[in-house]
Amino acid sequence: MSSKNVADYLLERLRDWGVDKVFAFPGDGINGILAAWARAGDDPMFVQSRHEEMSAFEAVGYAKFTGRVGVCMATSGPGAIHLLNGLYDAKLDHVPVVAIVGQTSRSAMGGSYQQEVDLLSLFKDVASEYVQMVTVPEQLPNVLDRAIRIAVAERAPTAIIIPSDVQELEYSAPGHAFKMVPSSMGVEWPTPLPDxxxxxxxxxxxxxxxxxxxxxxxxxxxxxxxxxxxxxxxxxxxxxxxxxxxxxxxxxxxxxxxxxxxxxxxxxxxxxxxxxxxxxxxxxxxxxxxxxxxxxxxxxxxxxxxxxxxxxxxxxxxxxxxxxxxxxxxxxxxxxxxxxxxxxxxxKVRRWWEVMDAEAMVTADPVNPMRLFYELSSRLPDNAIVTADSGSSANWYARQLKFRGDMRGSLSGNLATMGPGVPYGIGAKFGCPERPVIVFAGDGAMQMNGMAELITVKHYWHQWEDPRLVIAVLHNNDLNQVTWEMRAMEGSPKFAESQILPDVDFAAFASSLGLQAITVTSPDDVAPAWERALAADRPTVIDFHTDPDVPPIPPHATFEQMKDAAEAMLKGDENRWGIIKEGLKTKAQEFLPHSSD
Structure with a gap:
């Protein structure tokens, strides 16, 4: 009798492919695999997130910063559904990720059983390059090998569905027989070149x-x-x-x-x-x-x-x-x-950087968000990894940070979803534990996803060779990017009921988890906060209280966009006087003389 079942073989095959981390959350649809993990001594490592969407984002971050395939796993039904947003992030940014999900037992399929979802249909778009269900043990090596190879070849997410009863079947390899599909490990990639x-x-x-x-x-x-x-x-x-x-x-x-x-x-x-x-x-x-x-x-x-x-x-x-x-x-x-x-x-480049430096030093109430990025640029470690969440932080990430040498950085590019900043950073730390990681996230993104994932940081940070994971929160109690988009693109004043966020003490929450916590309410404290965080022996959350009235409007904004924003002010925007003051001070920096003039 075989000493291993399908779940045992799944983990063995992942190890053979060099997979050392699986970002996952448990559930009864993958109980057979969890039992195999216990027998395998947690190899590959099971990285437990707070939510399956975070598992997928962490796999994307891991893949982006290592160049290797990311693997995530979830249970059937709701767990599988939760993976989707992170997998779409991988699809749109062309990142290789393999999702492994459970399913109800084969005997229950089609019977409207608890948590039964048509997963093949559910994943058909996001994993359009390859999604398959394993229904007999002999399928597994070929399906898994193809999922990994196709994910890497197409730079895309793929998905494998394994019913719960199949996980516990005795493993039997494909044979030398009709309608068997043997498989093999590895691939030697070509270097394509035009003629x-x-x-x-x-x-x-x-x-x-x-x-x-x-x-x-x-x-x-x-x-x-x-x-x-x-x-x-x-x-x-x-x-x-x-x-x-x-x-x-x-x-x-x-x-x-x-x-x-x-x-x-x-x-x-x-x-x-x-x-x-x-x-x-x-x-x-x-x-x-x-x-x-x-x-x-x-x-x-x-x-x-x-x-x-x-x-x-x-x-x-x-x-x-x-x-x-x-x-x-x-x-x-x-x-x-x-x-x-x-x-x-x-x-023009010299002039641009002078303007950016000057704009970062414009006074605001209480802190100009550009100052955060300006002060970090010169202090970034040479091997730093930087992630930014969607929102106004992406504006300053794009325009204010100066990358040099081997620094790496990324965000959700094409999906532009909220919430991946912190899990990207966690994935980066698991993929590159020797490198410091800095995350920029708005308070909206932190309330959506980031705060819960600070618990994941607490759980694992002692395992990282370099413990520095710095999470900078742009705390302005406003969903600021959408607020500005409404003004500039719709000519609509701020709709407070949708845009104002409840105030949260992010530093206090981080401190309760044993992380270093710093609150910054003065521009003079921005640089010292970065220095403390980058010298720390543990992860740090910096709660930067920033001014929502500093405009993220790009320097090449069209006249129509500027007119719409002005009209929005006249319609009674509650922040109009602060915006006019900060906008004038910031824009003036483009016209003042600089050393390159």
Whole structure:
């Protein structure tokens, strides 16, 4: 008789694939797997969240910052449903995650049994690349192996459903027989590269341009040296899609920063002035922030043909690995002697950072939120990982933080969901326990998800080689991003009943968990708070009391958006006088003389 059942074999196969963490929450639909975990001595490690959605977000954070597949697990019915938001986050940001979920026993299926949900239908969209139910033991190795390989190959979530009675069946391997599907471990990945003729055509197009702009996304990660060399040869500036913020360092003088709704003025002006565009590893969706459609000749490089040729009328679309394709291009590129385009870009970048520094120092009531990011930038450890939640904190993350060296950062890019900041940080700590992690989250996101996950931090932080997980709360008692979106996009005043948050003492809650807790209500205390947190021997929550009236409106906001916001003020917005005061003081920094003038 076999010494292992299906659940035992599942964990064994995960270990063989190198999976060392599974982010999960228990339930009777996976009781058979939990029993196997006890027999396996918690290998791979069961990381218990407070909620299955957090398990999925933690798996996404783990995958984003390690480059390995993330694995999450939940019970049948409600547990499986709770995973969905995190899995959609993985789907839209192209992150490899495998979800393993339980199901009611096969004998009960179709009988309207307790917690019976049609999981194949439920997961069909979010795990569209691969979702399968294991109904006999012989299926398991092939289904699991394919789920992992497809997740990595397609950079997407996949899902496996295992009924509770199947988990407890004696494991039997697929045989050498009709309608059996044996499987094998591992995969050797290729490095895709366009053919030589396409490379030459692309190089000719880029060489012909006199004002070259580069747009780099997360797909260019790992091509840092090649991207910098191409930019130098072409005399180009480099703008970064939000998910590619950590692709190139912000202290390079030609890096214009983020692009788009949360982007910088130099990125916007570079795109409006260029005659040639090279996009590397990005499917940035906001066409209005790219050159006019008949303005620039363009080349795109992307490893995934499904996302090539989108967003802009590219003349040449190169399907290939970013680093390998750029290396192939470099010998065919001619260094531009006229550096006037580059010099203009660098001048605008210098001016931008001076304005950002000045805006961060504008007084507010009580603390200007930009000050948090400004004071952290110069203090960030060289190996830091930074996560930001959706909301106004994403604005300042995009525009104020200067990344350098090997720093990493991410947020929910395409789904832009609230609530992943803290679980991303936890996933990062489990994937990279030797690196300090900083999380920025608004008070809305903290009340939605973050406070409960502080309990998870309490539970596990002693296991991390570097105990520094710093959670910075932007505490303004307002769902600030939506408040400003209503003003700027709808011309509507603040609707207090939907936007005002109940006041919570986040520091007191963190202190009750044994974490270091700091409350900041004065701008003079911002820098010392960061220094205390980054020198601490435990995780820290900094409760920054920030001013909701500091406008996150981007520097390239349209006249129509500014008019709508002004009209919203006139309609009786309760914060109108504070907004007018802070808006005028902040905007004035763009017009005051600076050292680069």
């Amino acid at each position: 030589d003729a396409a490379i030459v055509r692309a190089a000719d197009l880029l060489n012909a341009g006199s004002k070259v702009a580069i747009l780099a996304g997360s797909g260019a990660r790992g091509a840092r040296a090649e991207l910098a060399e191409v930019a130098e040869l072409l005399g180009a500036g480099v703008a970064k899609a939000l998910l590619g913020k950590d692709v190139l360092a912000d202290d390079l003088p030609y890096v214009t920063g983020s692009i788009g709704l949360l982007g910088t003025r130099p990125s916007y002006e570079m795109m409006m002035g260029c005659d040639t565009l090279l996009t590397v590893g990005s499917s940035f969706p906001y066409t209005q922030f790219m050159p006019e459609l008949d303005q620039a000749r363009a080349v795109q490089i992307d490893v995934d043909a499904k996302y090539i040729g989108m967003r802009y009328p590219y003349e040449i679309n190169l399907v290939g690995d970013a680093a390998a394709t750029l290396r192939a291009l470099i010998p065919h590129l001619t260094r531009k002697d006229d550096r006037s385009w580059r010099e203009v870009i660098e001048s």
